Amino acid sequence: MKSILKYSFAGLLAWSCYSCSKLEETPYSSIYTENFYKTSEDAEAGLAAVYSKLADLYAGPSPLLVADFSADQIYPRPVVGRDTYTLFSFDPQYSAVVSFSRTNECPIDIWNNSYSGIENANWILQKVPATVMANTTRKQQILGEAYFLRAFFHWMLTKTFGDVVIRTKASQTLTDAYMPKSPQADVYKQIFSDLDSAELYLPDYSNTLVKGRPCKQAVQALHAKAALYAANYQLALQQAEKVITAGSGTGLMDNYADVFDVAKEDVARKENLWAFESESVAGGRTSQIMSLYGPANSTAPAYGNSSYGSAFVFMSFYMSFDPKDKRRALMDTTYTNKQGVKVPQASITPITTKGVLMRKYADPNSIGNAHASNIPLLRVADVYLVAAEAEARQNGATGKAYTYINAIRTRAGLDPLATGLDKDAFIAAVLQERSWELFGEGDRWYDLSRTDTYMQVVPKAVNDVFPARVPQKRNKYFPIPQSEVNANNLLQQNPDWK
Template identity: 25%
Template sequence: MKFRNYIVSAGLGLALAATSCKKVLDVTPEYALDGSQIFTSLTDYEYSLTGTYSLLRQIGYYGNGATVTGAWSALPDMMADDLVQTNEDFGNFGRLTNYTFTPTDNSLSTAWTAAYSVITQANITLRGIDQYQSANAQKVNRIKGQALALRAMVHFDLLRYWGSDFERNSTGLGVPYVTEVNAFAKPARLSVKETYDRVFADLTTAETLLANVDISINSASSKANIDLNAVRALLARVYLYSKNYGQAEAYATQVITAIPLATAANFANIWKDGSQAEVIFALVYSNVSEGNPNTNVHTASLNRNGYRPTVNFTNLFADKTADVRYSAFVASRSTGSGAAIITDPASTITRKIVNKYIGKGTSADNVVNWKVLRTGEMYLIRAEARAMQQGKEVMALADLNSLRAARISNYTAVNLSGQALMDAILTERRKELFAEGHRWFDLKRTTRTITRTDNTGAFAGLQSALASTSKVWMFPVPQGEIDANPNIRNQQSAGW
């Protein structure tokens, strides 16, 4: 196949120009910087949508590089309290994990740029597609619905780092919401409320469109695209953050009904890509050159353990043998090339690694799909949402016990209420979603302090606590964006 360059613009002042999908798209003609040319067939739009998904794998978004880590894969756990930097790490991410980064930090600008490049590609996919609606309504629905969902998901991901808070009607600073292809646009930051308004508008429109499509988007063996279930899962997630608990519960319920939890016997296979059980949406990785998520945590082929599970995290598992998650998530491994990866919780090897992303099957190359959405999260969303609603504690407890029963052999149901129930749900969330890119955001949205008591070795000087009032929770807008975009110049995050 002959690949053609796709020259697009970012729509923000920071150099988000020249996003390229050379490896994915075969479109003619080449597109000029001003984006004046429009696709001439729905096949072109299909290719563009594929390019949008491909950009999620780039370094800075989910993908890892030598000096930049995946902002929405490894980083949220590296910056929190479930992973700790070791003396095997090269120190490239210490500014982030020790909270000493500044607006000029390359990791921040790369994440910002990566996110808006996905958004730009989604907007290219959306531009002009309605001209085909009358003749090919269901096909247009399928393409347009996915592009809208991707645009909403990425803007929400930006809000998770750069938003001042997560209150639904907050007038605090959100993020620029880009909906057009314009190389010279310099949008200002919206408020948190306005950002939510547009995220929900895109997702609810996507939900309507994806309910009426021409062909199935995913299959039983592949969950590589956003379908109706994935949109509803995203809505459940965003509604939980915005504290609309009734809607979070309703959408999580729809997904749980459609996609049940994996059996305990099959759970470990999810992380080896041997099973699609309870996977709702996963980003596909197929080779080592794609910047696979979490290589900066444990590089399996080199046996380099940059960030290990904290003792505080591993101690959350009261019975490491009975809980199928422990051996799926954590392993023991001696130093040295070719050392065996031991999943037996009884191992006396004290060097612990993240086992979740070692590789497909028996491979140890970190080439494994990134699970963006799965049913385990939906149970925890519904449990938390129910616990926060009057008269629904019993149902919340049932969700907690159901999830635990699916993960822990011979589990005995507990009877909790009030704050004890909420604490248990949040602890279960920490265990279930370990190293899946949630911990930092969960701490931020519940305004909790980070406390680190497991800072040993060469990096014992890591900051041991982070107050809920710290400016660090709201990332600074990259300095390059501030310099290039006059409309955002006076909207730098507080304290930066």
């Protein structure tokens, strides 16, 4: 991520410059930008400001914690308000979290950083077309990346909050900031439009691309997944099959564990089409997610040199895996401490004797709690399962649908899925496969909410720390931060949260 963010301070000046006089604030961002975006360096700095909001988003990282602590795979040590998601006890004020200064682990963080990223992308799309750049190919790529990132941020918002404000123009006056929500269907139309534009401008996957930059196949992967969420199954399948048949060098890694091996992240980009590129070097951006999953007090070097023991896998989820499933190997019921002694899971404290550790984000060479483990955002394996579900929802459990899901099962060391399933049973099998394949990647809650199964599934994920969990109908989407509703007279709270 360092190579992307090296201009971030200059880029941030382009949109955040302001001055105060007495009690009145006069924004100068629109004036400043008239003298900015004149050169290629300006354009790169502006784009870095967009990426900086992605880094801010995943540093917390609210997209993973808010979603995973709400679902049936992962649970937190109940401190600093994290249990409000597991217990569905939050409100539009998110006061339980804010009072502990944990807004970086809160839907407020998703809202703020996503809209800041959209604002920065809008300046790029408004100003860069007129910027003089000798490298016209790079100019097109900058525009393509801005379209892609704007689509991603809108998708993050709508899958989290439902109907949200669509922003496609930079704010040049204070009144530009006040806009009403749009129906979710319109949000998806905008996302699809932006991704169509991004696909025109961005190159195919290549191992020479700057890490963290989206390629054409990443655009198609996001297009497929967003279309699945929008229940546009024909579009989802069409875009997913573009990725699967790309012939650009992208594809599944042979070994599942290699997808998350910090030492193999370069070759793993063939599957990790787009990721938060965490860096442990000075000046890089990292994420606290890597430290949350290891045992407390940095007792297990294999996890990293600093870990908190703050997040665990439900034992019931661990036991749902076939013992021969290779994916289960990225969870531990024992660990080896610094003295080389194997410690059984019953000794994992202070949470529960039934805690299971998760190793997807381990980095044995971390510098303190600064890890270099990437967080996958768009994976080829995900695309295969999108294709399987989209095909089944349109045409039932066809041979093509089986081919896509079995590609994932085969790599995991499992037998092919039993044939003869009806449509509903096959779709249920795909959703279960998604749970096993993508656990801990901030995905499961959105699968449960988009399929309206969270009220049936989540109450079954309990233990002695959280013996009862009762999500309500209103929990399908998170409430819009009340501070935003109070500040914008045109913005209405989600109906179920009023």
